[in-house]
Each structure stands twice: as structure tokens, then as C-alpha cells.
Amino acid sequence: MSAQSHAAGIHLTDLQKTYNKTPVIPGLTAELAAGEFTVILGPSGCGKSTLLNMIAGLEKVSGGKIMIGSREVQNIAPKDRGLAMVFQNYALYPHMSVADNIGYALKVAGVPKDERTSRIQTAANVVNLGDYLDRRPSELSGGQRQRVAIARAIVREPQVLLFDEPLSNLDAKLRHDMRMELSSLHRRIGATSVFVTHDQVEAMTLADRILILNHGRIQQFDTPHNIYHKPANTFVAGFIGSPPMNLIEAQASNGAVSVGGVRLAATEISGDVTVGIRPEHIKVTESGIPVHVAYREDLGSHSTMVVEMENGQTLRLATQLGEPIRGGEWVHITIPEDKLHFFNAATGDALRSN
Amino acid sequence: MIEDTRSINTTATLLLMAGCAFVLAPLVFVVITATQSYGDFLRNNFSLTPGSHLVENFRQVWEMTLLPRQTFNSFVIAFASAFGRCFLAFTTAYAVVFFAPRYSIFIYAAVLASIMLPLDLMVIPAYQVAANVAMPINAVANLGGGWETLFGAPLDLQLNLLNTYAGAAIPLMAQGTGTLIMVQYFKTLPVDLAKAATLDGASPLRFMVDILLPLSKGPLLSLFIYLFIGGWVAYMWPLVSISSPDMQTAVVGLTALDTGMGEDEIPNFPLQMAGAIMVTVIPLVLIALTQRLIVRGLILSEK
Numbered sequence: 001m002s003a004q005s006h007a008a009g010i011h012l013t014d015l016q017k018t019y020n021k022t023p024v025i026p027g028l029t030a031e032l033a034a035g036e037f038t039v040i041l042g043p044s045g046c047g048k049s050t051l052l053n054m055i056a057g058l059e060k061v062s063g064g065k066i067m068i069g070s071r072e073v074q075n076i077a078p079k080d081r082g083l084a085m086v087f088q089n090y091a092l093y094p095h096m097s098v099a100d101n102i103g104y105a106l107k108v109a110g111v112p113k114d115e116r117t118s119r120i121q122t123a124a125n126v127v128n129l130g131d132y133l134d135r136r137p138s139e140l141s142g143g144q145r146q147r148v149a150i151a152r153a154i155v156r157e158p159q160v161l162l163f164d165e166p167l168s169n170l171d172a173k174l175r176h177d178m179r180m181e182l183s184s185l186h187r188r189i190g191a192t193s194v195f196v197t198h199d200q201v202e203a204m205t206l207a208d209r210i211l212i213l214n215h216g217r218i219q220q221f222d223t224p225h226n227i228y229h230k231p232a233n234t235f236v237a238g239f240i241g242s243p244p245m246n247l248i249e250a251q252a253s254n255g256a257v258s259v260g261g262v263r264l265a266a267t268e269i270s271g272d273v274t275v276g277i278r279p280e281h282i283k284v285t286e287s288g289i290p291v292h293v294a295y296r297e298d299l300g301s302h303s304t305m306v307v308e309m310e311n312g313q314t315l316r317l318a319t320q321l322g323e324p325i326r327g328g329e330w331v332h333i334t335i336p337e338d339k340l341h342f343f344n345a346a347t348g349d350a351l352r353s354n
Numbered sequence: 355m356i357e358d359t360r361s362i363n364t365t366a367t368l369l370l371m372a373g374c375a376f377v378l379a380p381l382v383f384v385v386i387t388a389t390q391s392y393g394d395f396l397r398n399n400f401s402l403t404p405g406s407h408l409v410e411n412f413r414q415v416w417e418m419t420l421l422p423r424q425t426f427n428s429f430v431i432a433f434a435s436a437f438g439r440c441f442l443a444f445t446t447a448y449a450v451v452f453f454a455p456r457y458s459i460f461i462y463a464a465v466l467a468s469i470m471l472p473l474d475l476m477v478i479p480a481y482q483v484a485a486n487v488a489m490p491i492n493a494v495a496n497l498g499g500g501w502e503t504l505f506g507a508p509l510d511l512q513l514n515l516l517n518t519y520a521g522a523a524i525p526l527m528a529q530g531t532g533t534l535i536m537v538q539y540f541k542t543l544p545v546d547l548a549k550a551a552t553l554d555g556a557s558p559l560r561f562m563v564d565i566l567l568p569l570s571k572g573p574l575l576s577l578f579i580y581l582f583i584g585g586w587v588a589y590m591w592p593l594v595s596i597s598s599p600d601m602q603t604a605v606v607g608l609t610a611l612d613t614g615m616g617e618d619e620i621p622n623f624p625l626q627m628a629g630a631i632m633v634t635v636i637p638l639v640l641i642a643l644t645q646r647l648i649v650r651g652l653i654l655s656e657k
């Protein structure tokens with residue numbers, strides 16, 4: 001299973017989905033490059049699975065077009081779209097052995113037995129399950145089951161691999177290991193991959209590009225770096241990062257933006273504005289804005305605090321471990337001007353990102 | 355609980371033994387009576403001393419009565435009706451759960467109706483239909499003299515299923531408890547299974563046969579045994595729909611087993627009891643053979 005040359009891009013054009021007159025996806029246009037690893041990220045119920053299922057052909061589209069490579073596929077049967085899918089709860093056939101699970105698609109397609117056996121073996125080796133072919137799914141651990149599901153997906157050498165929250169059922173350590181495996185698998189296989197998750201760590205680490213979805217609308221579709229450093233709107237800004245970015249209602253006038261009388265930065269805009277600052281960019285300093293530490297959590301590698309300014313505005317901030325600060329104390333913070341993000345107070349769209 | 359387990363155990367054992375005695379007493383009576391000869395029985399009436407004619411009675415039932423033939427009939431009818439009901443339950447539940455058609459509600463209504471209106475309640479119309487299966491077709495075709503104006507004479511198709519296996523078994527199939535059970539079972543299966551099979555290229559029929567059927571083995575087998583016994587002990591419908599003794603089922607045949615010649619003559623109770631034992635043994639053997647599978651089926655469906 002060497003790198004596949006036949007990965008195909010996915011073009012979605014004004015794709016729509018309506019359930020009983022409720023538009024779940026009102027009209028979505030996006031272009032996923034061939035061989036790219038796209039992560040669809042968004043809160044629960046935003047339509048991630050619906051979008052994936054439409055690409056897979058498991059849900060009918062209510063409108064719009066799906067192209068895989070140069071083929072228009074929205075009216076083609078799922079099996080003829082050249083894609084495979086990995087599900088959250090594995091969806092292995094419980095009564096079949098690992099080998100039969102992996103080879104079922106080949107059997108249905110009428111691939112001769114010899115070829116089938118060798119392809120099953122190859123796919124199983126890719127996910128390090130070569131020795132488990134005779135087991136039943138119930139005799140495997142969660143991680144092994146998910147690997148069987150992955151082998152089942154890649155055995156057909158699909159142009160497109162779809163994943164619907166495949167790691168959510170695994171514990172934290174296994175999830176980390178599987179993330180690394182998936183990443184290296186993607187590099188070896190090279191199939192265009194679409195990966196749905198609501199875990200931003202998965203998104204940031206796996207994705208070539210992240211598509212952030214809310215209420216069925218694309219909020220931003222960009223590289224993890226840009227998503228983090230140049231959020232397109234307050235939704236993305238507040239969704240990415242842990243703890244999330246502080247979003248402060250502020251006023252800009254006379255060339256400066258300030259919140260409750262405290263000057264934050266120079267600016268050329270004026271009027272109401274939402275200012276964003278990431279908790280990890282706020283520094284505790286000798287002098288600066290005086291704040292009262294309302295709450296503090298030690299997380300080992302760093303600690304997070306909730307602080308309150310004199311005018312009542314609260315901020316989340318993350319500090320390096322070892323800062324000798326306790327809850328209830330008064331400290332001074334500095335908010336670096338070049339780390340501020342500005343958003344339109346009414347629409348939430350980014351105005352300027354430094 | 356823990357302080358006094360021993361006395362609780364003793365009480366429980368005693369209660370269980372009393373229950374067993376209560377349930378088994380009539381059976382013991384049946385077996386003892388079956389060991390007596392007709393002569394002994396006439397002389398001593400019912401007695402609790404076992405006789406020595408058990409084998410002789412069995413031989414007589416086997417060689418002199420229609421019961422062996424009727425047992426075979428019972429087997430065919432119970433098997434066919436149980437198989438038919440399982441098949442209908444499986445396919446209907448598959449349609450309802452995996453395709454969720456708009457008309458599901460009507461299927462549920464029909465299933466409920468079939469449960470609330472058992473065959474025993476509809477014996478007369480069922481008899482009329484079995485006497486001529488084409489009757490409903492005739493009735494529709496002749497509505498308002500339609501057929502007559504077109505072809506000169508009223509439509510009069512005839513297909514009599516009385517006294518046939520089909521006539522006895524098919525009406526027994528028309529009952530939807532199995533559908534409800536299979537619907538519940540299918541709803542416990544992961545929904546993504548069907549999606550995975552679809553992406554693997556399996557057609558809906560192929561999914562049903564390759565994936566769903568093997569997964570339903572346990573529940574289906576339990577259902578089958580349960581329905582088989584139901585068909586085996588069915589009394590009313592076979593009695594009504596079958597008139598010739600050599601097509602009759604064993605349970606009905608049992609009641610006609612040597613009931614005496616004249617008005618005053620005492621029936622051959624030992625012979626009847628021997629027959630009853632024979633008729634009961636077959637479902638018992640079936641349960642004994644499949645017990646493990648049934649239990650496994652129940653456990654599987656819990657998962």
C-alpha cells in the first residue's frame with residue numbers, strides 16, 4: 001500500500017441539507033485539495049456529521065453539488081464514490097472475524113479469494129494488526145477495534161477517507177497514540193481525508209486545514225496556524241484555545257481603545273469594538289493594570305487564573321508555573337498591544353489582527 | 355440478609371419444593387395413570403400405584419391410533435407457522451427500523467390489531483376465507499356487479515384450503531408479537547452498522563442476509579421456539595379448519611383418543627395419558643436441545 005497517486009479533491013458547491021424544513025446546512029461551498037487532511041471542527045449539533053454523511057452518500061443532499069475529483073457524485077451510490085469511512089463506535093460486524101471485517105467490502109465487490117487474502121493481510125499490517133486476523137471484534141481492545149475499522153477503510157484503496165469522531169471513544173493516552181498513527185498513516189496513504197471532531201487538540205495536530213463550522217455555516221477554513229493566530233470572527237476566537245480567548249466589549253475613541261476607562265491600545269478605529277486577547281499572552285508584571293485574582297487552577301505545566309479588573313471586567317489568563325500568586329491577591333498585568341485582536345462589535349467579524 | 359442466610363435458604367428451599375410438588379403433582383398423576391392397563395383402571399379407578407403397562411400403552415397408541423400421523427401433522431403446522439411468523443417478524447422489523455417509512459405507523463397499527471384480535475376471535479370469518487381463499491377477490495371484483503357487466507357472469511374463483519397444512523398454518527402466522535420483539539432488538543443494534551455495510555457496497559438485501567440475520571440468530575431462535583410451542587398447542591383453529599382425522603393435529607387428536615364406545619362407557623384414560631406424554635415430549639426435547647442457544651440469544655440481545 002504505497003502512497004496512492006489517485007487521491008481526489010472534493011468540491012462542495014452551495015451544498016444544502018434541510019430536515020423537515022429546518023435548514024441544518026443552509027448552503028456550504030468549500031474546496032478540499034487532493035491529498036489534503038481537512039478537519040471539520042465545531043460544537044455539537046452544528047452539522048458536522050450531516051456534512052460528512054452527505055459527502056459519503058449516507059444522507060441525501062437537499063441542494064447543491066458534490067464533486068470528487070472530476071466526478072459529480074451527489075446522485076451516485078455511496079459505494080461508487082470511491083470513499084471509505086471510519087465511525088465513532090467502530091461499527092465493526094460483531095459476528096465476523098477481523099479478517100472478514102476488513103475483507104467484507106472486497107467480498108461484496110467479488111474480488112477473488114487469493115487477492116482478497118493478500119489485501120486483507122496488507123491492510124492489517126498497516127495498522128499493526130497482522131496477528132489478530134482470526135479474532136472477533138469483542139476480543140479486541142477499543143484501540144484495536146478502531147484500527148480494524150481503519151484497516152477496513154483503507155483496504156479498498158479509497159480516494160477519500162472520511163472519519164466521524166473516530167477517537168472519541170478512546171481514553172486520553174490512546175487517543176494521543178492513535179493521533180500520531182493516523183497522522184503517519186495519512187502521510188503514507190495520501191488519500192484525501194476529512195476528519196470530523198469537536199476536539200480542538202485533534203484538529204490542531206492533525207489538520208492541514210481546519211474547517212470551523214457553526215450552525216451549518218463555515219466560520220473559517222484555514223491552516224491551524226492561521227485559525228489560532230488570525231481568527232476570522234469572535235466565534236472562532238472563542239472556540240479555539242484552552243482556556244479560550246478573552247473577548248472584551250470595549251470602546252474606541254480619540255485614537256485609543258479602552259475598556260471601562262483602562263486604555264488597552266492605540267487604534268485608528270472608533271466606536272464599539274470587541275477586543276480579543278489570548279490568556280497565554282497576558283503577562284503578570286511589576287506594574288501595569290491592577291487586578292484581583294478571583295480564581296486560580298494549577299495544571300502542572302502551567303496555571304490558569306480568572307482575574308478581575310477594578311472596573312469589574314474579568315479576564316482569563318494562563319501563566320507559567322512557579323509564579324507565586326495565590327487566590328485573593330492583587331497583582332499587575334500587562335496586555336501586549338501587538339497580541340490584541342479586534343472584532344466588529346455587532347457582527348463579530350475580525351477588523352484587524354496583529 | 356447476611357446474618358440469617360441459613361434460615362432464609364431453608365425457607366426458600368421449602369417454598370420451592372412446595373411449588374414443585376404443586377406443579378408436578380398432576381404430571382405424576384398422568385405418568386402413573388399411563389402405566390396402568392385399561393382393565394386395571396376399570397377395576398381400581400384412578401390409583402397411585404404404578405402399573406406395568408406403560409410400554410404396552412405406548413405401543414397401542416403408536417400402532418392403533420392416528421396419533422403418530424397427527425404428531426407429524428402438528429410438527430409440520432407448528433414448524434411452518436413459527437417459521438412464517440419469524441420470517442414476517444424479521445422482514446417487517448427490518449423495514450420499520452432501517453427504512454423508517456412514512457407508513458410505519460400503519461404497520462404498528464396492524465401489528466397491534468393482530469395482537470388484540472386473536473384468531474380465536476375471528477374463527478368464523480377466517481373459516482370462510484380458508485374455505486375459499488379467493489373470496490375477497492371475488493367480493494371486490496363483483497362490487498356493484500362490476501365483473502358481471504364486463505364478462506357476463508359474476509367472478510367465482512374457488513380455492514379451498516380447509517383440511518390442508520397451508521390452511522391450518524397460514525392463519526396462525528397472522529400475529530405480530532414477533533414483529534414488536536424484533537423491532538426492539540434491531541433498535542439496540544448500532545445504527546452505524548448499516549452505514550458501514552452501505553459503504554462496503556452491500557445492498558439492503560445483502561446487509562439483511564450477511565449482517566442482520568447472523569446477528570439476530572439468538573433472538574430469532576428464541577422467538578421460533580416460543581412460536582413453535584404456540585403452534586403446537588393451538589387448539590381452536592386446527593379443530594375448526596381441519597375435519598379429516600388424518601390431517602388433524604396431535605393436540606386435537608388427543609381429545610378424540612379412545613373416548614369410549616357408548617354414552618356410558620368409561621374412556622380409556624391410561625391410553626389417553628400415554629398419548630398426552632407422547633405429544634408433550636416433542637416440544638420438551640426441542641427446548642432441551644436448544645436451551646443453551648436460547649439462553650445465549652437472550653444474553654446477546656441484552657448487549
Ligand SMILES: Nc1ncnc2c1ncn2[C@@H]1O[C@H](COP(=O)(O)OP(=O)(O)OP(=O)(O)O)[C@@H](O)[C@H]1O
Binds near residue numbers: 020044047048049051
Ligand atoms: N435525521 C434527522 N432528522 C432531523 N434532524 C436531524 C437529523 N439528523 C440530524 N439532525 C439535526 O441536524 C443537526 C446537525 O446534526 P449533526 O449530527 O450533523 O451534528 P454534529 O455536528 O455531528 O453533532 P455531534 O458533534 O453531536 O455529533 C442537529 O441539530 C440535529 O438535531
Ligand SMILES: [Mg+2]
Binds near residue numbers: 048049
Ligand atoms: Mg456527529
